[in-house]
Amino acid sequence: MTANLLLFKITLLVYFVATICYLIGVISRKEGVRQSAVWILISGFGVHCVTIVVRWCSSGAAPVASLHESLSFFAWALIGTYLLFYWRYRTVMLGAFITPLALSLMIIGTNQSAQAPALNPMLDSWWFPVHVTLAFLGHAVFAIAAAAGIMYLLQERMLKSKKFSGLFYRLPSLDTLDSMNYKCLTFGFPLMTMGIISGAIWANSAWGGYWRWDPKETWALITWFIYAALLHGRLTIGWRGRRAAIVAIIGFCLLLFTFFGVNMFLSGEHSFRNFTGQ
Amino acid sequence: MHIVVIGLSHKTAPVEIREKLAFAPTAMERPLRQMLELSTINEGLIISTCNRVELCAVTKEPDAAIAELRRFLAEYHEVSPEEISENLFDYQGEEAIRHLFRVSSSLDSMVLGEPQILGQIKTAYGYAAEFKTAGLILNRFLHKAFSVAKRVRTETAIASNAVSVSFAAVELARKIFDRLDNKGVMIIGAGEMCELAARHFVTNGISKVLVTNRTFERAEKLAAEFEGKAVPFDSFVDHLAEVDIIMTSTGAPNFILGKRQMEEVLKRRKNRPMFLIDIAVPRDIDPKVNDISNTYLYDVDDLQGVVQANLKERQKEAGKAEAIVEQEIGQFHLWLGNLEVKPTVIALRRKLEEIRQQELEKTFGNLKDLTGKQRKSIEAMAGAIINKILHKPTAILKNSQNDTSGEDYVDAVRTLFDLTAVADDDQEIKPLDDPDQA
Structure with missing residues (x-):
């Protein structure tokens, strides 16, 4: 070993x-x-x-x-x-x-x-680690948002129904959870956006085209729109609390699908097989 | 030496009797000194709060002391002993230790886990220390009781979670808003409960208070009390969006706030959450308001439910607290038992005998060519040294049994010769540590 x-x-x-x-x-x-x-x-x-x-x-x-x-x-x-x-x-x-x-x-x-x-020489560009790092950092922040969302839903349910379990005493306040949702969004969204842009630049240098509509790109774009909608809703029309929590959870499920599902069920340039030329 | 406690509490006596037997906190010297003059009492302490009156004492004859204390309590307050005898409890020995540990840990309180009792006992001990009615044993005992209470407080959640309706409201607000200092509250109607809850909110940092009432003067009066603002009753709905918490307790027969109105308010607030507390019966706010998202409506029964849940949480913790008390009783009881003269003398002798045997073995190991006779005389010499050294201390210890200095000598001997380490049943116990740090 x-x-x-x-x-x-x-x-x-x-x-x-x-x-x-x-x-x-x-x-x-x-x-x-x-x-x-x-x-x-x-x-x-x-x-x-x-x-x-x-x-x-x-x-x-x-x-x-x-x-x-x-x-x-x-x-x-x-x-x-x-x-x-x-x-x-x-x-x-x-x-x-x-x-x-x-x-x-x-x-x-x-x-x-x-x-x-042995990295496929085609992928050997500085844009590659930049793209992947940004994307994963964005994923991580959105994971926190989703976890905060689940906690929000649990806590909100207890406060609404007035039935409290021991969890109630240990979960943070709704306000804290909601502000975590917002914080995550303000960090995660730029990270994700830059991840997608850097990916496009890298794709251009590797394959000679910025966007090829391969399944991963498509799904990433859908996910990006979800988060864009959430950010917009929060900033302009007072989306918050329960709704923001639910959207954050859906967004992260989509992220996970983009990461795993696309690799498993759909094929495209992002498959790891293509990276290493195996 | 034994510890005894007699007294009465909210569990054994109604308030009419408790108030008759209470001691004025400003004049503790006289009763303490009189208590110490009783023939059987060596050390004494008086705890007197609105929920309990207890006399705690150190004595050689527990049964006689209890009888004397019962009589003293009655005579001091000029009531007949028979009249109150049914209301008095008494404990001695381990029971007495358990009782005081439980009381100071707030396990015997009317509201389980309430924090005041520890402070009250500390004050009581302060008087006993000031007037020198507490000696070696009560000092140790009370410090132990404080450290037990501290352990219970830090190791269990017995004192967490509000157990009054008005406090529960504050706690719920914290679970919704986290911080209260930048929040506002509106009080609709001026019920007593509302006022109390408002006071809790203000002491917990709420910065903005609006008050409304059908009689505008009353609203103004209450607003002045909280440095808030009075708003006319006809237009209070217009101000709802400015506050985060609404408390109502009007005498109105119908709902004064409906779902449609609240939806409007929420929209104006861009869905920032609101916490509504309806303490009125009949209710002031349409229960359907609770269905609006980011709105949390609690009526009196809901708050009672929270209090009940919190009490249940505390009760769950009580078991853990009792276990801590039991642990500590054993330790203290052992220390107290060790203050007896006879076992101390025996332990001291045993200790020195051990040293003699060890040293003899060492010496004989070095001097291999000694004859049997020479060995015998060396052994005898070592024994004689021990006897000579022990003669006077043993005599003093035995004599000290007859006066109050006994425990001081015994405690000193135990400490100097490190005799605390072994209990009677030969079980290893931890040396008693500094009670304040335990």
Whole structure:
């Protein structure tokens, strides 16, 4: 096993433990469980950073070319973004949604070939890592928005129906959750937009055309419109709360489909097979 | 030495009796000193709040002390002992320790987990310390009680979540708005409950208060109290969009706020959420308002429901708190038992004997060519040294049993010779740590 793979496995293991702690934290009355969950996750994130740097140095290219690498990077962006939000909002509960997602990405990643791919020379451009990094950071921020959306719906339901479970006492206020939705949108939308533009520029240099309507591009555009509509609705006609939460959840489902579904069910230039010429 | 507690609380006596037996907080010196003059009482403490009056004492004869304290409480307040005897509880030994730990942890309070009682006991202890009626044992006991209360507070959620209707309203507002300092509230009608809730909102940071009432003067009066603004009753609907929280308690027979009106208000607010509290019976606000998105309407029963749910949460925590109390009782009881003279003398002797054996073994290991006779005389010499050293301290310890200095000597000996480490049943226990840090 290479050092890199070992690091990856360690990251996976620490994330696993952190996820368990977060899930226990949801039902437990002990504050200690939630605090330790955060610290375990931070240490896992540290290892993950090292993993990515080591991989980058050994392969010489940004580690986002193969599915294995992309998944790992996606998970990294997700945890990193969550920790930033934790630092700002101090909501541990958010982690109970984010860590299982990141863990699943990592687990899917272990089943993919960890071989550093010989990059298709056609893709060898600086625009490639820029495009992928922006896209994944956008994904991560929107994942937070979706998690905040789920929490909003839960909390709102309890407040409306006046039936409170123990969760009520641990979920943040509606206002906090809604402002998280807005924050995510203001960061995520520019990231996604720049991701799409940089992708178009890269496509032009690689294939000689900015937009080719391959399935991934189409779905990404649909998703982009959803978020554009949400941003517009928020800014102009007072969309907020429940509606904003639902749209954020739908948007993220579409994102996941664009990322996984298109690779699995539809073929196009974005398939990882094409990247590495296998 | 034993700890005894006698007294009465909201659980055993109605307020008519509690008020008769209460001690004035400004004049604690006289009762404390009189209590200490009782023949069986070595140390004393008086806790007197509106919900309980308790006399806590350290004594050698618990049964006699309890009888004496019962009589003292009655005579001090000039009532006949028989009249109140049914209302008085008494505890001794472990029971007494448990009782005071539970009281200070607010497990015995009328409202489970309320925080005032700990402060009241601290004040009571302050008087006992000031007038020197608390000695070694009560000092240790009370500090232990404070640390138990602190543990209960930090390790369980017994004191979290509001258990009054007006506080519950504030807490719900926090769950909707997070911050209240930039929010506004409108009070419609001037019921007492409304006023109380408004006061809670203001102390929790609400910055803007609007008041309306059919009689404009009353609105103005209440508005002045909260440094708010009075608005005419006919046009209050026009101002609803300016505030985030609405509280109503008018005597109107019909709804004064309907769904259509609120939908308009929400539109004007660009859907910023609103929290409506309807404390009036019959209700002031059409319950259908709750169906509007970003609008949360609570009537009196809903708030009661929240309070009940919160109480249930507290009750769940009470079990955990009781477990903490039980743990700490054992520790304290052990310390108290160790203050007895006889076991201390035995423990001291055993300790020195152990040292003698160890040192003899070491010495004999080095001096291998000693004859049996020489060994015997060295052993005897070591024994004689111990006896000589122990003679005077043992005598003093035994004599001290007869006066109040006993525990001080025993405690000193236990500390100096590190005798606290082993309990009677040879079980290893943790040394007692500083009560304030535990």
